[in-house]
Amino acid sequence: MQRTARIILAIIFAGLVVSPLFIKRYEARNNVAKTKLDLQTAVARHGFYLQEVSHAAGVNFDHQAPTLDPRLNHIMPQVASMGASVSIVDFDRDGWPDIYVTNSKEGSKNALYHNLHDGTFKDVAEEMGVADVNRPGFGVSMGAVWGDYDNDGYEDLLLVKWGKPELFHNDAGHGFTRVTDQVGLPPWINANTALWFDYDGDGLLDFFIGGYYSEDVDLWHLASTKMMPDSFEYAKNGGRKYLFHNLGNGKFEEVSAQVGINSRRWALASAAADLRGTGHPDLFVANDYGVSELYFNDGKRFHEVGEQTGVGFAPKSGMNASFGDILNQGRYAVYVSNISEEGVLIQGNNLWVPKESSAGDKLQFENLARDFGVEIGGWSFGAQFGDLNNDGTLDLYLTNGYVSLDHDKSYWYDFSKIAGGHSAIINDAKNWPAMEGRSLSGYQTKHVWLNDGSGKFVDVAQAVGVTDTYDGRSVAMADLWNRGVLDVLVANERGPLLIYKNTVTPENQWIEFELEGTASNRSAIGAEVTLFWNGQHQVQEVSGGAGFAAQNQRRLHFGLGKYPQVDKAVIRWPSGKIQTIDKPVPDQLHSIKEPA
């Protein structure tokens, strides 16, 4: 009897020991479409295909990284590893989206690609005065966001750097004037994230900047090599946060401490949306080396509720924050990217979905990234939600890859060794082993997750033409050629700006809304459109910056699927006004001005 039991036990034991192999196989089969397809087949099977067209579109932009203090030479590739960013703006109000891209080598130029309406772009940054912004001694670009701070109808440019942040006023689309000094921006911030929002609802756009390295660190002239994070997951020696309140006379007042934003975590991404239906945008900050922070905004003060809501409990390496109503429920989920490296570190990305029973001040989120199939994305960076195949549900594009150097040599072992060390060790750059040309999560394949609408995403990147393996940083989506589809732009570190032109099955219809505020800020940032069609509804909000160092087009794009019956679009303006548009016609862009 005992003998039989032992044999049975041994069989069960052997089965359990090898079970991870079967689980791996099962999960891979269900979540990934690995086969590369041609355009026709991909459109027939998945409803869309992304074709990389940057050169054909006249865009030949290569990001260059900075060269920092020589004492960082041994780990330079991983320290100087950010700065590629892309943001979408129609800077001259001609109705066609333009592209702004940052560069990060000392003396390098940023580019402003003007849309020529014929499928091509022309770099006009130099003549517009927003190219030469990386001069030695003033730091280098890390990201840019656009917002019309003086409500003159033209989007102004906020540039964040590891260095002096800059604000450029848009002179009616004919050029830009540097207004940094008038505005009163600090002399130096090492920031990777910023966003525009009207946090107090006064009709004037304010802006947030999240520091990464401490602002007293000049990365080109280090006072000390003790400038690295003091922990891999609990660091609190990063840069401070700034909230600039728009005073309406071309000046801003820094009010972060007054309104309750006090953090020295290492911010890498931020996004704002009204998560509780209060009419005030809440602020989400994804931090590297620590927990995310969520600030509820009551219109006057911010209250940090990360732990209370569940998003700020487990520390990871947050590098992205983007909102999307992924289940067409009229509520936003938040996607935060982290690090996953097979065999070393499996943080998993977070998809924070609001719990059904929670709302308002009691709002809580649960991480459903694994259940939804969007958890493992390598060393993940920028991500954006958007309906790529116009089927009526938001899909997710994620780029990744940290440092691609030697194909066959990995720095991960040394990285993991130092990452686990005490603060006295990890904090000092001189204790970090030399990279010596080794890669760190390099040459990674990207993820394009197609949403089936019922809580499952399938990775179709390879099938729909996304086959690049650059070190991706920033992702933005825009209908670049006014065709009713979302194209995808990806800024790569030490790599090219990629433009993925989207071909979508014509069976699926769409609708777009271009909003302009009157009582609200003119950019309409924070305005929310809820579209009701075919018995479902989806909410989207005009964003002043989201993802990683990125900004999508301000225009809101909804896919509708086949034969849509659109009931209405309800617009909630930042001023609080509610506007309903009955039966808006599909396959059209609707330009809507806030009613008086």
Add this chain to the structure above:
Amino acid sequence: MTQPSAVSRAASPNQQASWKRFFSPENRYLAPAFITCILLAGHLSFGILESYKKTGLAIIASLITELVLGRIFTGRWPNIASAYITGISVGILVRSPAFWPYVICSVISIMSKYVLRFKGRHIWNPSNFGISVLLFLAPETVATLSIQWGNYLLPMIVIWCLGAVIVWRVRRFHITATYVTCFIAFAFLRSYITGSPWQSEIAPLTGPMYQLFIFFMITDPKTTVRTKFWQCLVVALVALVEMILRLEQLVYAPFYALFLVGPTALLIEMWFDSRKSVPVRATT
């Protein structure tokens, strides 16, 4: 002012006795109490756990497996102290966004005690076996705790001191001390060989993963050899193999080193025992 002191002095012998009893080698609940303290202190201060659910799952899976298998194969309800340590070690050390690794790891850890036996002894430390298997077969889903619990020196010193006192009381301090000494010596040797800063080679030892490893895994009475000398030699060999694996850049070198060296040492000891016992029997 003196009264409390006098009272306390008067109560001292009793207190000392209960204190001693608690920290005695016979107290099977000493190690579980210590590891629970580490868990609670780490989590309440720094939120070290991925979630309560996952750690709870690991502990429950471990306890249930132990109770069921113990009942089936020994005919009585087993003491669950060691299964609790296994479950809590898995719950702390395994890092995975998924739930299943916590269950599978705990279950195969406990099962290994009943399946992988030689001459009536299990030869792998249960959690070392389970974690090593999972790290090897499911690297895309599973990693181990590899970061600090906060950055404060004081809690780390407290854990080290308390851990040292406990392993000393249970007469295992020499194992921990030998391993730590060898690790540090080999860290300097690695630094010399690879050219990496010595601080980066020492760094892993300052993390909580090693606190669990040196206080709970390598000192496991059931899977260590008998005599003090051989215990020290075996653990020095663990450190040596770990160094070799580290030179090959294996991130989980300590787990794999113990996985390889521990059972080998036990088998050799058993082989020696059997050789010794043959002539004894022949003469009697």
